[in-house]
Structures are given as structure tokens and as C-alpha cells.
Amino acid sequence: MKKLIWMFFTFSAVLVAGCFGEPISWDLPHENPLDPAINPSASLPQVQSTLILSNSEAILRGQLVPYSPxxxxLVALEWRGDGGDWARVAASENSLGAFDSPLSDLTPGATYASRAIMMLEEVELASEERLFFMPFENEELGCTDQGACNYDPNATFNDGSCEFEVTYWLDLDEDGFGDEGMQPVSDCPPLPENAVMNGTDCDDALSSVYPGAVATAEGVDNDCSGEIEDDEELPNVNLPSISTNVPGSITASSAVSGGTISDEGGASVTSRGVVVSTSVNPTLEDDVFYSGDGGGFFTTNIMGLESSTTYHVRGFATNQGGTAYGASEAFTTSSPPPILVDQWNCESLAGVTSSFYYWDFSSYETAPWIVANNGYVGSCWRAPNDEIGNTLVSGSHYVEFPLTFGGNGFLEFWLNSANPGYPNTIPNFYVDGFLLEAPTMIAGSTSGFEWMQVRTADISAGAHTIRIEFTSAYYVYSIDEIDVFEYP
Structure with missing residues (x-):
């Protein structure tokens, strides 16, 4: 079929053959450029004012009206000098349907014409032509139209840059179509990023709904035809089948779970993950941790949990039919790691009292521990003192001191109980006169020739009197490097 050009004027249209042919007559019917089968967007080309850059450079401009995504x-622009032939330059429309093409080497003071071209599969359409004039030298270029948004009172030559109020719609779902239920807005450029030149979207909250949209089988009127057609109807689907992964990698603030979707229910799973709560059988109303979409096995990292707390987790999967949940699994977060808040040694800890029990070959006596220079690190508390010698007997050999805990915590310290042929012995540990569970070894050696580190049972917050006590008749007892830990 021969391509056609429709030339539009204010009150009439002339059909011409080819780009430069004479008007001819046709026997109707002929190709109608507004036929939806040929031009579903119903857009037509409109020439805009040419933007003059200098006395030899310009930018041709066109617009599709009304513009639809x-x-x-295809679009193009054509231009010619006075009495000359039309020359075509290619162009591409932007998101608002505007298009342009630059020209150079134009003649200062000359008159030219331009027109916009739209090419469809069946027809070509040309707008009315519009004259533009190139300035001579020493002209002040700008907008000389006092009704324009950017009127320039200093301009002596209208360069085509005048901008007027534009009527547009806001496209909230960014599908290229404005809300048909909203009133259009008229304002000067620049326009908002989501401005569009049409208001034909029947649901501007769904990007899958707009005139001409492809059916998604979600039970909505995708193409804004006014009814839900067969390919738009929601198919009969079942809920997905999902199981919950047993929680693992549990810390004081996190865990790992997930699920396995064995059957998507006849429709794609669009959302999956786990829901978490301190109550049994959590739902999407509780804390949600997403893990993409689709079926099969998936893992989910659960973050931001409270320490020492029991939680319940369920895997979930959502398709067009709704949301299904796996079985509820319980887990308890661990206690937070303790924080080292103080470190003391035998020379830095204040308020210390001590005593060891010995035989002076005539009677049983007591004496304080000494600070010796052979500690685990530097000096340490030691019993007996060098003057008395190795005469410890069974009884109470202790170091006692005051200590305040800002929160619940415990102590770690190093000890050595030297007695040939015997291992290091674990001391008794008292808090405010009450005997606590015996400390446990955490580092070092049980050999009486080496140092051993122990950890005490937990101690509640507050001011306390601490006593470390040995009772056996060893040769030498030593204590050093007391570390104070508190739980956050």
C-alpha cells in the first residue's frame, strides 16, 4: 500500500501522495490515522516552535498529542528554506512525547519552515508547517511573548524558547498514564518527574493497570476496558504448601530459619519468608522477614532479636490465592556475651583483707598474705609469707575485698596452689558470706607447677564482699589478675 501523509491545518486536512505530491482525491474508505487498529495510541504529530540558538543554529521541535506510552x-522532523524541498532529520520521542533535532549552517536573516512527522506501519502523518526566522547579527535572543512563563524583557528577537503553562496529570504508579479520576494540573515548566500528558489510567495505584496493558490474570481490569475479561480473571488456585525450617545459628540477636515450598498451588509464589513473634503461630501482622519468591527450599536470616527470649517462627508463602504458613517452631536466643568492665591485680585492688592459718611450732596462728613478685603477670598475693616459711595447715586461707557490680556478672582470676605431687586446687568462693558454686577451670594448667584460670558462678548486681578461700595444707597459695565481667 502506498504510504500516505496527512497534513493538518486549523480547520481542514489535505491528503497528499508522497512527500511533495499534489493533492489527490480518494474513493472512500481509505486509511484513517485515528483508527485504533492503525494508531491505538490516538497520537498525532504537532510541530512546536523552533528554538533559535544563534544566527545560524536552531533546534527543530515536535510533540505527539495526546501522548501515550x-x-x-516513529517520529521525525522536516524543514525547508523558502520555496525549497523538504529535508527530513530523524528524532526520538521522550517520556512526554516531545522530540527534537538540531540544525546548523543556516543563513542569518533567512526564513524557514518546519513540520513534525509521525510514521506508523500503515500511514505517515505530517503536521501543519510552521515558519521560523533566523536573526541577523547583534540580536538579543530570548522569549519576547509577555504571556509566557519565561518572558525576557531584554530580548529583541524571539528565539522560540517561550514556555507556557502545560496541562498534565500525575502518574503515581509510574506506568506512563495519569489517574483519570484526578483533575489535571496546569503549570509552567519544569514539570514534576511523574508528570504525563494523559489522564486515562483507571487505577493509578497499580502499575499493571493502564490502557492497553497486558492481562495478568489477577482478577483486575488490566487494560481499563471497563470489565474483567477472560484472560484477566483470577484462575482457580490453591494455597501453597510450605514447611518451616528448624531454627539454627542462634545468637543473642539473630537466628536462621526459612522453609520449603513443595507446591506453589497452581500459581506463582510472589512472596515468601518467615514471620516471627513471641507468641505461638505468628502471621504477617507480626515481624516479617522476606526471602524473595518462587517455590523450593529457602533460608531466611532473622535479625534484631532480644537476648534470652523465646520466639516462634513460621515459614510463609503467598500466591494469588492467599498466604499459607508452615508449622510454628520455637527457639530461644542466647544470653549476650559478657563485657570486661574492670581488671585488678594484687597492687591495684583496694580494701583487701587476707589471712592464712599456720603452725609456729608451738601454737596455731594467722597472718596476712603478702604481695610477692612471682605472679602470673608481675606481682601477686601469696601465702605464707617468706618469714614464716612453708608451715600452712588445714584451715582458712583467704583473700577478701569489696566489689560493686553495675549489672549481673562474674569474676575470672588466676591461681596457683603449689604442693609437690598434687594438682592445683579449686578454692571456695563466697559472696556476702554465702558459699556459691565452686569456680570452674577455663584456662591454664591443673599442674601445681603452673598457673590456672578459673571462672566464678554468676554474681548479682550491687555492692558485695568477695572472699576467695583455700582450706588445704598446701605449701604455697597465689592469686593474681582478677577480671570483672558484666552482662549487657
């Missing part, structure tokens, strides 16, 4: 043709 469903436009699937």
Missing part, C-alpha cells in the same frame, strides 16, 4: 511508531 502505547505509541509504537
Amino acid at each position: 502505547s505509541f509504537n511508531g
Whole structure:
């Protein structure tokens, strides 16, 4: 079929053959450029004012009116000098349907014409032509139209840059179509990023709904036809089948779970993950941790949990039919790691009292521990003292001191109980006169020739009197490097 050009004027249209042919007559019917089968977007080309850059450079401009993202043709611009032939330059429309092409080497003071071209599969359409004039030298270029948004009172030559109020719609779901239920807005450029030149979207909250949209089988009127057609109807689907992974990698603030979707229910799973609560059988109303979409096995990292707390987790999967949950699994977060808040040795800890029990070959006596220079690190508390010698007997050999805990915590310290042929012995540990569970070894050696580190049972917050006590008749007892830990 021969391509056609429709030339539009204010009150009439002339059909011409080819780009430069004479008007001819046709026997109707002929190709109608507004036929939806040919031009579903219903857009037509409109020439805009040419933007003059200098006395030899300009930018041709056109616009598709009304513009729709469903436009699937091509655009171009044509220009000619006075009495000359039309020359075509390619162009591409932007997101608002505007298009332009630069020109150079134009003649200062000359008159030219331009027109916009739209090419569809069946027809070509040309707008009315519009004259533009190139300035001579020493002209002040700008907008000389006092009704324009950017009127320049200093301009002596209208360069085509005048901008007027534009009527547009806001496109909230960014599908290229404005809300048909909203009033259009008229304002000067620049326009908002989500401004569009049409208001034909029947649901501007769903990006899958707009005139000409492809059916998604979600039970919505995708193409804004006014009814839900067969390919738009929600199919009969079942809920997905999902199981919950047993929680693992549990810390004081996190865990790992997930699920296995064995059956998507006849429709794609669009959302999956786990829901978490301190109550049994959590739902999407509780804390949600997402893990993409689709079926099969998945893992989910659960973050931001409270320490020492029991939680319940369920895997979930959502398709068009709704949301299904796996069985509820319980787990308890661990206690937070303790924080080292103080470190003391035999020379830095204040308020210390001590005593060891010995035989002076005539009677049983007591004496304080000494600070010796052979500690685990530097000096340490030691019993007996060098003057008395190795005469410890069974009884109470202790170091006692005051200590305040800002929160619940415990102590770690190093000890050595030297007695040939015997291992290091674990001391008794008292808090405010009450005997606690015996300390446990955590480092070092049980050999009486080496140092051993022990950890005490937990101690509650507050001011306390601490006593470390040995009772056996060893040769030498030594204590050093007392570390104070508190739980956050």
C-alpha cells in the first residue's frame, strides 16, 4: 500500500501522495490515522516552535498529542528554506512525547519552515508547517511573548524558547498514564518527574493497570476496558504448601530459619519468608522477614532479636490465592556475651583483707598474705609469707575485698596452689558470706607447677564482699589478675 501523509491545518486536512505530491482525491474508505487498529495510541504529530540558538543554529521541535506510552511508531522532523524541498532529520520521542533535532549552517536573516512527522506501519502523518526566522547579527535572543512563563524583557528577537503553562496529570504508579479520576494540573515548566500528558489510567495505584496493558490474570481490569475479561480473571488456585525450617545459628540477636515450598498451588509464589513473634503461630501482622519468591527450599536470616527470649517462627508463602504458613517452631536466643568492665591485680585492688592459718611450732596462728613478685603477670598475693616459711595447715586461707557490680556478672582470676605431687586446687568462693558454686577451670594448667584460670558462678548486681578461700595444707597459695565481667 502506498504510504500516505496527512497534513493538518486549523480547520481542514489535505491528503497528499508522497512527500511533495499534489493533492489527490480518494474513493472512500481509505486509511484513517485515528483508527485504533492503525494508531491505538490516538497520537498525532504537532510541530512546536523552533528554538533559535544563534544566527545560524536552531533546534527543530515536535510533540505527539495526546501522548501515550502505547505509541509504537516513529517520529521525525522536516524543514525547508523558502520555496525549497523538504529535508527530513530523524528524532526520538521522550517520556512526554516531545522530540527534537538540531540544525546548523543556516543563513542569518533567512526564513524557514518546519513540520513534525509521525510514521506508523500503515500511514505517515505530517503536521501543519510552521515558519521560523533566523536573526541577523547583534540580536538579543530570548522569549519576547509577555504571556509566557519565561518572558525576557531584554530580548529583541524571539528565539522560540517561550514556555507556557502545560496541562498534565500525575502518574503515581509510574506506568506512563495519569489517574483519570484526578483533575489535571496546569503549570509552567519544569514539570514534576511523574508528570504525563494523559489522564486515562483507571487505577493509578497499580502499575499493571493502564490502557492497553497486558492481562495478568489477577482478577483486575488490566487494560481499563471497563470489565474483567477472560484472560484477566483470577484462575482457580490453591494455597501453597510450605514447611518451616528448624531454627539454627542462634545468637543473642539473630537466628536462621526459612522453609520449603513443595507446591506453589497452581500459581506463582510472589512472596515468601518467615514471620516471627513471641507468641505461638505468628502471621504477617507480626515481624516479617522476606526471602524473595518462587517455590523450593529457602533460608531466611532473622535479625534484631532480644537476648534470652523465646520466639516462634513460621515459614510463609503467598500466591494469588492467599498466604499459607508452615508449622510454628520455637527457639530461644542466647544470653549476650559478657563485657570486661574492670581488671585488678594484687597492687591495684583496694580494701583487701587476707589471712592464712599456720603452725609456729608451738601454737596455731594467722597472718596476712603478702604481695610477692612471682605472679602470673608481675606481682601477686601469696601465702605464707617468706618469714614464716612453708608451715600452712588445714584451715582458712583467704583473700577478701569489696566489689560493686553495675549489672549481673562474674569474676575470672588466676591461681596457683603449689604442693609437690598434687594438682592445683579449686578454692571456695563466697559472696556476702554465702558459699556459691565452686569456680570452674577455663584456662591454664591443673599442674601445681603452673598457673590456672578459673571462672566464678554468676554474681548479682550491687555492692558485695568477695572472699576467695583455700582450706588445704598446701605449701604455697597465689592469686593474681582478677577480671570483672558484666552482662549487657
